[in-house]
Amino acid sequence: MKAALVLAVIAALAACSAPAPQPRSDRAAPPVLPDGYTESPQRSQPETCDLTTRDPREGPRGDDGRPTGDKVRRIREKNELVVGVSQTAPFFSKRDLVTGELVGFEIDIAQRIAAALLTGYTPGDPRLRLITLPTGSRLTALDTDANDAARRADPAGKEIPHVDLVIADVSITCERQRTYGLTYSMPYLSTNSGLLVRTGLKDVTGPADLRGRKVCSGRRTTNSDEMIELRDQQATGPGEPIIPVAVADTSECLMLLQRGLVDAIYTDVLILKGYQQQDPGTVLLDYHDSDDGKGLGKAGIAVSGKDDQIDLVRFVNRVLGEMMDDGSLQRAYDARFAEVPARHRLPLPPNIYRP
Template identity: 35%
Template structure:
């Protein structure tokens, strides 16, 4: 026969078991990957080869002759664009430069606005308010973007057929000799000056001070960019990804220690994740970005340069202030062939 004290003890034990069964087990700490997980490529892309000899092509652009915005060339690429629409390769995920507004579906940013100005010059007879509808924005992964130009150089490389072709690439494309020779790129006059920086999480200083360097640290950058070589030269472990935006995901997953790319792109990353911090002086190299065009489309190169010269001063300052308010930005000088 169970006594009253015995019943009390049994009830207490049962209650303890019930509470234990309902209490979740403590969560183990999420393990940090021992090494970055590489992203498989979408296509086997050509890489711009480091220059060991003099540049075969020219990084200088073609001077506008002053007629492009009043009398368009006929019978060439500009006629084709007027018939089918303007195809522009952009990032679509680079905040402040070119990113798709998820509410409206529109591509927004400094580079999207620049594309509209160029389109208005191609369609001077159309309603300016309706010209943006004549632009087809094509998402360009960082690594494969130059393959989207219809050039003889890309024609010799079969995987280029897997990449949608565009008329212009406006995607923070730094002007380099290697891109001219490898992909047949003709650059416009530059519209943006950038500085390669470093992005990592706030509070990193307790474990690692990014200001002292990146030696031995895993640093993510877009494949096919000049950033990777600079990371390696500074002692970092370069981690390439197909698209630079993937680097932010790698950082958030703790698969890399930092991201290194142009500061204008890093500002967009910081907007997306305010827990990050930019260190501008670690990988401190200045570049200029320009519109990339196929070298066979000289009329289009001259038209783009005419637009840029018209915007030099107030036009570009307005775009800088609109998308990078509070930051001092000046349009780089043009480098044209000949006088």
């Protein structure tokens, strides 16, 4: 009996001292993907529309000779201009890690518009409120009938503040005008898409060479639509088509590329140059097809299309025209993109409404 008891105690002690079971090596932790990550998203519905913007030479004008109306008066009475921008687009609009201030080409434009709207405005004045918005939902912040209807349909959705303008490298398209009920200023930037890949990826000159690989773009952007269209074209031929990936903010594509979760980023070449600065272990490839216009476009300032806000579009066009005519837009462009090779920079659009 005693011997049996001793053996039981020894067995118990041996069990307690046994090493803990080791995790199996084939159980890798699943990758953590950013919110809004979508593999093989659906393309926006293409359509034609009238993208003609509003002539600042028409309609009522204020004492300063610039356009005026209901929206311009409300902004001046409130004594505040609210602008939606990015905070992750180097050269365009990015937060300075030392000062905490937003700086970039599009911030310069916002400053100039604020100076024309708000009496006594100087850079740094808090009456210009810069609201940072992710790429995929930036246009939902505009005060439009379409956006109001979407909010009513999804009352539990994330609350997004209203802004007066969105200046965030927004390509001018019919689909966005229809979906969000917005209108555009005249173009202030000519864009050219590019491709950012990891060093060592061979025999790649453009997206078509990435069959079977993942290409990342911002959700609901023209770049994402182009990759979806390319996927559909390749699906009818031999081999595996590319795999489009969409994320809420284009900057998240860089993290996915660095972690090996995507193989390339497709977006504005000027934005990609900023990403390449953050990760020199990447290669930037120009990409556009001059015959069909793929990868080429123009960016405009997005404004609500409501009737009582159309005067703001005319006002913005007047300010952009002044910047084009006095050379300040070109100087800001040259200064902010000084580190970008000339081959990546397209000529700025002209003032189509000269006095």
